[in-house]
Amino acid sequence: MIKHARRLFLALGLAATTALTAIATPASAQIPYFQNLLAASQTKYAAIVVDAKSGEILYAKHADSPRYPASITKIMTLYLTFEALASGKLHLDDRVMVSPHAAAQAPTKLGVRAGDSVSVEDAMDGMATKSANDMAVAMSEKLGGTESRFAALMTLRAQELGMQNTHFVNASGLPDSRQLTTARDIAILSRAVMRDYPQYYKLFSMQEFRFRGQTIANHNHLLGRMPGVDGLKTGFTNASGFNLAVSAVRENRRLIAVVMGGPTTAQRDQNAEDLLLTGFDVMRRRANGEKIVVAQNMFEPTELNGPVVRPPTEQGDGEQDQLKIELTGAPAAKAGKIAIASGRERGGEPAKVTKAKWAVQVGEFRSKTDAHRQIALVEKKFAEHVDGARGAAEKQGRNYKAVFTGLTEADARDACHAMKAKRLACMVIEPA
CATH class of the missing domain: 3.40.710.10 (DD-peptidase/beta-lactamase superfamily)
Known part of the structure; x- marks a missing residue:
């Protein structure tokens, strides 16, 4: 460690000694x-x-x-x-x-x-x-x-x-x-x-x-x-x-x-x-x-020339912690499971049991507004891959996860593969 009271005028030829x-x-x-x-x-x-x-x-x-x-x-x-x-x-x-x-x-x-x-x-x-x-x-x-x-x-x-x-x-x-x-x-x-x-x-x-x-x-x-x-x-x-x-x-x-x-x-x-x-x-x-681990939502609009900034607060959310960075769980053999189907559809009728119960998570945010913005961006940029899926901001703890549900396993994996190819972080989620 560098001593607190080193002499100022060391010989200029002194070798570098200390590194953090x-x-x-x-x-x-x-x-x-x-x-x-x-x-x-x-x-x-x-x-x-x-x-x-x-x-x-x-x-x-x-x-x-x-x-x-x-x-x-x-x-x-x-x-x-x-x-x-x-x-x-x-x-x-x-x-x-x-x-x-x-x-x-x-x-x-x-x-x-x-x-x-x-x-x-x-x-x-x-x-x-x-x-x-x-x-x-x-x-x-x-x-x-x-x-x-x-x-x-x-x-x-x-x-x-x-x-x-x-x-x-x-x-x-x-x-x-x-x-x-x-x-x-x-x-x-x-x-x-x-x-x-x-x-x-x-x-x-x-x-x-x-x-x-x-x-x-x-x-x-x-x-x-x-x-x-x-x-x-x-x-x-x-x-x-x-x-x-x-x-x-x-x-x-x-x-x-x-x-x-x-x-x-x-x-x-x-x-x-x-x-x-x-x-x-x-x-x-x-x-x-x-x-x-700390991952990010890597979706980077090409028209930007610098760090993406927070959404303006006048757009409906005044939180100061509207981070454009996503905190995710550490990698594991299986992605964390979430409950997708509620068991009933609108109108109170029993939900149909289908194989389209896989999901893709495309971000986690501090505000619901940011999660919905991300869903809108994905729907626009990857419409062919999420067509027919339901985008929702699901609250978990203090954060909101942007998730597309109602996909088959093949569709979910294809969609996430396409997103990652465009540098958008995503995670395939298996049915509960």
């Missing part, structure tokens, strides 16, 4: 595993969800693909700042001089003039909340002499932490094609901040701070909106898309989610929130003894 083993394991080796709904054409999107305590990967999508970090870079800038504070090389009331180079950085920034100075504390607050580029550069010059030398130290520290696919060339995250990372590496960094410098992690939970008469709000909109969220950092450039590293705690369980390349702020935030909610649900159900 659980996170650094390739995503393909991690189970259970779930994916978020994402159009195949989206090239910027990447995401990962990690159990902060164990390092287990709960979700991975393009987690090792190179991405531009944008202002999430400042987590590393702050990590090295925390390191200097912990080692005594830096103090919160020390002054940070703003050079012409720092003052000339593009917004967002605090706008401190060249030749002026701010306290270390204010500089950190500006980076964590407003994502101030001028403060990032000023701090890099104070700690590294020059921004380029500090960026080399950032890259070195990244390698030591196990961030194998990360390279920094500046302290702010402003556009540079050489500055690259991955969703997995950002998760490693986020976990390292919490582990190595818990005394400073609370900086990321500030919803606002006061600076020279101004109240500056945090760019992380999940703070104060989603219960349990207490950090970390947002980022955006035209090349990167909308990025977010976020952590939350519920029932003494902490998760870290990283979403990169979101098409909008709102969709990025919704995506991250849904991933966290699903991850917490998985962990809760595991703690209660359930053996579950």
Whole structure:
């Protein structure tokens, strides 16, 4: 484990030594595993969800693909700042001089003039909340002499932490094609901040701070909106898309989610929130003894260019937990059976006993509205396979299963085969 008070200025030739083993394991080796709904054409999107305590990967999508970090870079800038504070090389009331180079950085920034100075504390607050580029550069010059030398130290520290696919060339995250990372590496960094410098992690939970008469709000909109969220950092450039590293705690369980390349702020935030909610649900159900894997409803309309977002609440359901992710039971020799026939048809007449008593489940949702939407989509896209079957939203516990009943075994298996060929998750259900 990296010691809390390492010396900042290690020789640049020092070999990388420490990795977060659980996170650094390739995503393909991690189970259970779930994916978020994402159009195949989206090239910027990447995401990962990690159990902060164990390092287990709960979700991975393009987690090792190179991405531009944008202002999430400042987590590393702050990590090295925390390191200097912990080692005594830096103090919160020390002054940070703003050079012409720092003052000339593009917004967002605090706008401190060249030749002026701010306290270390204010500089950190500006980076964590407003994502101030001028403060990032000023701090890099104070700690590294020059921004380029500090960026080399950032890259070195990244390698030591196990961030194998990360390279920094500046302290702010402003556009540079050489500055690259991955969703997995950002998760490693986020976990390292919490582990190595818990005394400073609370900086990321500030919803606002006061600076020279101004109240500056945090760019992380999940703070104060989603219960349990207490950090970390947002980022955006035209090349990167909308990025977010976020952590939350519920029932003494902490998760870290990283979403990169979101098409909008709102969709990025919704995506991250849904991933966290699903991850917490998985962990809760595991703690209660359930053996579950996390699968997804993989139906991805081709016209979408990014993560599928929740249905608008004005369409009849105001639940905030309208997840586009499906929790299913662990694979077994036989799929879980459900009662299909009630024994009577409408009108009170005895139901006819037929062989058409098989079913196909096409999703499980938090709201009845979402289940009915899925049924409608399947009816539209796979009409020839579910013709004559009855689509219904069947309540089970807190969730609703979207199920087509009244199929023969052959029809049910053919329908599910056709759906899987189009990347729609489904499950054939035998008669009770």
